[in-house]
Amino acid sequence: MSAILEPPVRSEYERPPEPLRDVALERPLKGWERVWQHGWLRKGLLLAALALLWEAAARWQNNDLLLPTFLQTMRALWEGVASGELPGNVATSMGVLLQGYAAGVALAFVLTSLAISTRIGRDLLETLTSMFNPLPAIALLPLALLWFGLGRFSLIFVIVHSVLWPLALNTYAGFRGVPETLRMAGRNYGLGGLRLVLQILVPAALPAIVSGLKIGWAFAWRTLIAAELVFGATSGKGGLGWYIFQNRNELYTDKVFAGLALVILIGLLVENAVFRTIERVTVQRWGMQR
Amino acid sequence: MSAILEPPVRSEYERPPEPLRDVALERPLKGWERVWQHGWLRKGLLLAALALLWEAAARWQNNDLLLPTFLQTMRALWEGVASGELPGNVATSMGVLLQGYAAGVALAFVLTSLAISTRIGRDLLETLTSMFNPLPAIALLPLALLWFGLGRFSLIFVIVHSVLWPLALNTYAGFRGVPETLRMAGRNYGLGGLRLVLQILVPAALPAIVSGLKIGWAFAWRTLIAAELVFGATSGKGGLGWYIFQNRNELYTDKVFAGLALVILIGLLVENAVFRTIERVTVQRWGMQR
Amino acid sequence: MNTRKPQSLQVVGSHAGLPEPLLQVQDVSLEYRSAARTVRATHRVSFDVHRGDRFVLLGPSGCGKSSLLKAAAGFIAPVEGRIALNGETVSGPGPDRVVVFQEFDQLPPWKTVRENVMFPLLASRRLGRRDAEARALHWLEKVGLAPFADAYPHTLSGGMKQRVAIARALAMQPEVLLMDEPFAALDALTRRKMQEELQLLWEELRFTLLFVTHSIEEALVVGNRILLLSPHPGQVRAELNSHQFNLHSAGSDAFQRATQRIHGMLFDEAAAAPAVQALHRSAAS
Amino acid sequence: MNTRKPQSLQVVGSHAGLPEPLLQVQDVSLEYRSAARTVRATHRVSFDVHRGDRFVLLGPSGCGKSSLLKAAAGFIAPVEGRIALNGETVSGPGPDRVVVFQEFDQLPPWKTVRENVMFPLLASRRLGRRDAEARALHWLEKVGLAPFADAYPHTLSGGMKQRVAIARALAMQPEVLLMDEPFAALDALTRRKMQEELQLLWEELRFTLLFVTHSIEEALVVGNRILLLSPHPGQVRAELNSHQFNLHSAGSDAFQRATQRIHGMLFDEAAAAPAVQALHRSAAS
Amino acid sequence: EGKIRVAEQFGVVYLLLNVAQEQKLVEKQGRKDGLDIQVEWTKLSGGAAVNDALLSGAIDIAGAGVGPLLTIWDRTRGRQNVKGVASLGNYPYYLVSNNPNVKTIADFSEKDRIALPAVTVSVQARILQMAAARQFGEKAFNRFDKLTQAVPHPDAAAAVIAGGTEINAHFGNPPYQDQELAQNKQAHIVLNSYEVQGGPSSATVLYATEKFRNDNPKTYRAFTAALAEAAQFIKANPEAAADIYLKINKSNLDRALLLSIIKSPQVEFKVAPQNTLGLAQFLHRVGAIRNKPESWKDYFFDDPVTAGGS
Numbered sequence A, B: 001m002s003a004i005l006e007p008p009v010r011s012e013y014e015r016p017p018e019p020l021r022d023v024a025l026e027r028p029l030k031g032w033e034r035v036w037q038h039g040w041l042r043k044g045l046l047l048a049a050l051a052l053l054w055e056a057a058a059r060w061q062n063n064d065l066l067l068p069t070f071l072q073t074m075r076a077l078w079e080g081v082a083s084g085e086l087p088g089n090v091a092t093s094m095g096v097l098l099q100g101y102a103a104g105v106a107l108a109f110v111l112t113s114l115a116i117s118t119r120i121g122r123d124l125l126e127t128l129t130s131m132f133n134p135l136p137a138i139a140l141l142p143l144a145l146l147w148f149g150l151g152r153f154s155l156i157f158v159i160v161h162s163v164l165w166p167l168a169l170n171t172y173a174g175f176r177g178v179p180e181t182l183r184m185a186g187r188n189y190g191l192g193g194l195r196l197v198l199q200i201l202v203p204a205a206l207p208a209i210v211s212g213l214k215i216g217w218a219f220a221w222r223t224l225i226a227a228e229l230v231f232g233a234t235s236g237k238g239g240l241g242w243y244i245f246q247n248r249n250e251l252y253t254d255k256v257f258a259g260l261a262l263v264i265l266i267g268l269l270v271e272n273a274v275f276r277t278i279e280r281v282t283v284q285r286w287g288m289q290r
Numbered sequence C, D: 001m002n003t004r005k006p007q008s009l010q011v012v013g014s015h016a017g018l019p020e021p022l023l024q025v026q027d028v029s030l031e032y033r034s035a036a037r038t039v040r041a042t043h044r045v046s047f048d049v050h051r052g053d054r055f056v057l058l059g060p061s062g063c064g065k066s067s068l069l070k071a072a073a074g075f076i077a078p079v080e081g082r083i084a085l086n087g088e089t090v091s092g093p094g095p096d097r098v099v100v101f102q103e104f105d106q107l108p109p110w111k112t113v114r115e116n117v118m119f120p121l122l123a124s125r126r127l128g129r130r131d132a133e134a135r136a137l138h139w140l141e142k143v144g145l146a147p148f149a150d151a152y153p154h155t156l157s158g159g160m161k162q163r164v165a166i167a168r169a170l171a172m173q174p175e176v177l178l179m180d181e182p183f184a185a186l187d188a189l190t191r192r193k194m195q196e197e198l199q200l201l202w203e204e205l206r207f208t209l210l211f212v213t214h215s216i217e218e219a220l221v222v223g224n225r226i227l228l229l230s231p232h233p234g235q236v237r238a239e240l241n242s243h244q245f246n247l248h249s250a251g252s253d254a255f256q257r258a259t260q261r262i263h264g265m266l267f268d269e270a271a272a273a274p275a276v277q278a279l280h281r282s283a284a285s
Numbered sequence E: 001e002g003k004i005r006v007a008e009q010f011g012v013v014y015l016l017l018n019v020a021q022e023q024k025l026v027e028k029q030g031r032k033d034g035l036d037i038q039v040e041w042t043k044l045s046g047g048a049a050v051n052d053a054l055l056s057g058a059i060d061i062a063g064a065g066v067g068p069l070l071t072i073w074d075r076t077r078g079r080q081n082v083k084g085v086a087s088l089g090n091y092p093y094y095l096v097s098n099n100p101n102v103k104t105i106a107d108f109s110e111k112d113r114i115a116l117p118a119v120t121v122s123v124q125a126r127i128l129q130m131a132a133a134r135q136f137g138e139k140a141f142n143r144f145d146k147l148t149q150a151v152p153h154p155d156a157a158a159a160v161i162a163g164g165t166e167i168n169a170h171f172g173n174p175p176y177q178d179q180e181l182a183q184n185k186q187a188h189i190v191l192n193s194y195e196v197q198g199g200p201s202s203a204t205v206l207y208a209t210e211k212f213r214n215d216n217p218k219t220y221r222a223f224t225a226a227l228a229e230a231a232q233f234i235k236a237n238p239e240a241a242a243d244i245y246l247k248i249n250k251s252n253l254d255r256a257l258l259l260s261i262i263k264s265p266q267v268e269f270k271v272a273p274q275n276t277l278g279l280a281q282f283l284h285r286v287g288a289i290r291n292k293p294e295s296w297k298d299y300f301f302d303d304p305v306t307a308g309g310s
């Protein structure tokens, strides 16, 4: 063996164990690190950039009946909010939306729980989802009319339709991806049926469920706005969708965009206040998602 | 120590190792086990039950302008297919749909790849998704018209809108949930950037991506049908959405349902022929999903 | 210290005069099925575990130890043969047989270390929240993780995760405890401490232990009876006594001889020659 | 057989006359940050790994061995101090330092066993597909998994998974090999066989090995130099030579003495007394 | 010059355009002027989509109700200056109910629901408001608004024909109103738009931007001439017109019903707008449009073919 390839023999040494003095083993993060981590600043800058882009594009197009500028939209938004018209509409829409969303989430939970525990439930979920998920809400309108009549129940029906399937799909995929060992650990402690679902499957599949909830939320809005405009409004007592539709018909495009901007704002608010918080205190804290 | 609590001392024994003769260590599953596993039978029965339910409900309602029976619908479907009218419409829709879907998938891929590799990309994805995802397609119509004019590009634009966000959301959540060890293994072999995404993140996040693809597919259909109905037909060349709309206008409810049934059938076909197959040869085979 | 010589070998164990065993495994074959093929993990394995036994499954990697343990826990149904607990066929898992799995991901990541240890106590409705918490802290202390009671599993090292799983199982004080290589990820001292704790708990509660290990020494030290399995697919190679050894016998001649003998039985003598020689030498030195 | 006595201890190692080390770890502190708090894993650890070293990190569970290995691999950046490879600060991972992780989930589940072993060879563009396949089969043979070449990882036992990871790393024939308790899940014979294969490969290629273990015996057998770490947060306790021991020294007196000495240094003498006594006894028997 | 893109919506009220398309009348009129005109016909649904298309320059001529024309005229005044090109004829709108207790609008009660294409803003809703204003005083113009409900025509028609839903009245347009009357014996007319507007009046109109008209005078002229010719053709050959409708729209509509609509004495095919100022001024009074129209010529281009409008 050549000398070069043989690692050198060094002398041994020993260090007496000594207590740590000069560092805290655990120290809280500094203030600004926290702020930067939350990223309000970064997202705020991004939003400002997008607003600028919008303003520029709209000025360049110079066709404010089709694309009003950011500032015009904000003015219309401000007037709408100040006059109390928009808040009223938002409240109406929100009420229906939350009911539909809650019902959709509950139904998705029932369906996926069935699917995870029985074979026929699984077939049912897979079949129903692939059948009904591609159906547009307008297709359900006659049925809704027939079964629920006019008004909020029909709206809730179509919202459930748009929340249920994507959420069920995602939740079910999440359930199926739960590591076998975790599932076994739960069953080992005597958990089964609903308790297994609630105490093991749901938390373990939470990343998938949360993105299902986000998608469901977004599609509930989309559907609500489209549906309110088709048959949601009785005598002007409509929600945000109705507000948008009416102003669009009357070519008050700035108000249309104000309505849409409100949808965007609510979307941002819910994303950051609700979903981000859920993620932060759950999956991120648990190390299940970066 | 009491005698009862002490386990008995038994005699030792030894068995000479002997070769296995009477069993094959690995044997293929029996034919019927395979068939039952595929579950065509079970799903077929389920579909038959649903059809029966429909027929019964429709007969009981006895209001075929709002809800035709299953048999009436099948007759209309058969006539539509035989006359070549439906296949033509489906072909038109499918062309646009596939283009929009492909574009949406590609864009989602780009966005999430950016998001996973840079902090600003991540902020961008989160912000854009929570802003645009809740916007209904009609909100984009004026912009689509302004930028793309009438015709297929505007349709593709709104389809992209409905595929991109949910798919990006799911893919991104999937990427973030990839186990740290796997990610480190990939980086250890010199993978980075796009290669890391393609060779580690995409396969590891495949369950989430596939359910994103399913949701995207379904919402592409929903949007296409709703949008075709607004965009109608140029020079008489409409798609399935237009077919449904026109027959609805003429109160041929059985044809409307025939069109919808076709959407359902295509949904079932794609689910079982495409998505199930993808799942079977990937995530299920790899033991990532039950 | 107990160092009497192993009894002479018999070809088949006799049941004459023995009490009814707690866990009976009779001619059990286990198989894994996938869409395309079936893999046999163990082939016609039989053994009896009596009340109070510290029964060890020992065999080379991939011989089906974990599979047997999972079958006894009720997670895998045998394709052949029968597993009975207290005379009744095992039909599913339950909190009467607490399992420590081999995998590191057996801790729900959404529960802190403390909550993880409390979890089975609460889930099986064995204790109230306060008592469960006290019991959890007691056992976390024993495995040296009290300072990490509020940490989440993903912030622990491999060995720490495994210690949480051990604490969780011991806290349950089950009648039957099934452990799958629980100490594999632990350093010598921690491992020894764990073995001692297990021993102490057994002396106090006299539960029945089914213990999987790949270490001959650990098998001899922990168990009172050892089932040797042949390589894949696992078949019974021998069943031996080891009640004569305990935590302090590690260096004794009898211990060394037993080690060699098991080594010879487990691994084909010819192939294993150098390793066995090395052991011979170390025993003789 | 090499059984010369360990050299007398010095309090601090001297660098005089030594060649430039391959891997330099200087006053490295490692920390894990979460949203709310920061945990220090190691505190001002320094050591030098020379070309051709089989350098062992030894310490109790949770002392930061894995963290140090990951830092050397470039996955964790030190908050204090510097890690240099060939004189250049380590800034990220790369295929020049192949890692075997401690976790079982390091195998991409979507690749068969064979593809898993081929993966880094192809990913790092080191070999073509045909050569990679041949090399993979060669190493799968060595770890005894040739019959499972086409199986997917989820159908393997814990020890088998770990062997795939070992085969994958060895097939890379890297200049620097980083292994984190690679043999913990293996039975005695398989473990020994793996140690032998590692030894043979080292003799052939003279790569540099950084090896984490919790077993004192394994440290002495595998390594030529051992870094002892104190419990959490890891600090350097001592650095010792072990080039005098090899796979066949297991039973020798010098080996037993070295074992005891390390044991004493690692664990507070008083607390560890019974264990050490047991070892004394076994060594004396 | 030489290219024109026309957008229509669904329904019998666009028959004039269908005839012009089928008979290639625009091309024919263009050739008279020595111009080869390329015509592109597009179907859109909904006044909003039509307006968007027009304003974005995706189409040149838009077809919609009188209401949307007045709105877009009001909003684009001083900018794009959208104005009416021609009328597509006079059609009556019926408010049909299948509730035997409702004979006149005064009989509507809390339990009744009137379906409209869009609450408060559609032409039907405006006419209902005009009727209410006339019967119960200007201040009570929105008296029935709370009974109205936005439902697309076909669904509303299906509901009125089949019964069994809350919707028991529909202020629709042809052919739905005629189908309702034909297929449900209970269905009867409660209100006729002609009564409210004081005689036959234009229902559907075409409009364009000033820029298009100025840039393409010849094409524009050819188009309006073609419309006039189409009106003549329908008056002369109602049967042929019905067949053209069925063919162009690939429609399955009952031919006899269609023919009865075309031949109905209430329906008149003419290009000059008729009786639109009343509605326009009402819209101004209730604040729907800001500019007060003094004459129909404010919101129609002044062309020979539309001369004599009102």
Ligand SMILES: Nc1ncnc2c1ncn2[C@@H]1O[C@H](COP(=O)(O)OP(=O)(O)OP(=O)(O)O)[C@@H](O)[C@H]1O
Binding pocket: C032, C033, C039, C040, C041, C059, C060, C061, C062, C063, C064, C065, C066, C067, C068, C102, C214, C232, D154, D155, D156, D157, D158, D159, D160, D185
């Ligand atoms: N989920 C599975 N699907 C298919 N085959 C499996 C599965 N788990 C284990 N096997 C096969 O069963 C055999 C026994 O596996 P088992 O996990 O019981 O081994 P083991 O004795 O615990 O090994 P180790 O000591 O390495 O953990 C192995 O050959 C393995 O290939």
Ligand SMILES: Nc1ncnc2c1ncn2[C@@H]1O[C@H](COP(=O)(O)OP(=O)(O)OP(=O)(O)O)[C@@H](O)[C@H]1O
Binding pocket: C154, C155, C156, C157, C158, C159, C160, C185, D032, D033, D039, D040, D041, D059, D060, D061, D062, D063, D064, D065, D066, D067, D068, D102, D214, D232
């Ligand atoms: N991802 C992490 N986040 C936060 N803390 C961590 C993380 N990983 C490890 N730690 C902490 O760092 C310390 C050292 O962990 P490390 O995994 O390096 O230990 P180890 O020496 O490899 O132990 P073992 O032998 O048990 O594997 C532990 O106290 C642990 O709590």
Ligand SMILES: [Mg+2]
Binding pocket: C065, C066, C067, C102, C180, D157, D158, D159
């Ligand atoms: Mg195992």
Ligand SMILES: [Mg+2]
Binding pocket: C157, C158, C159, D065, D066, D067, D102, D180
């Ligand atoms: Mg470690």
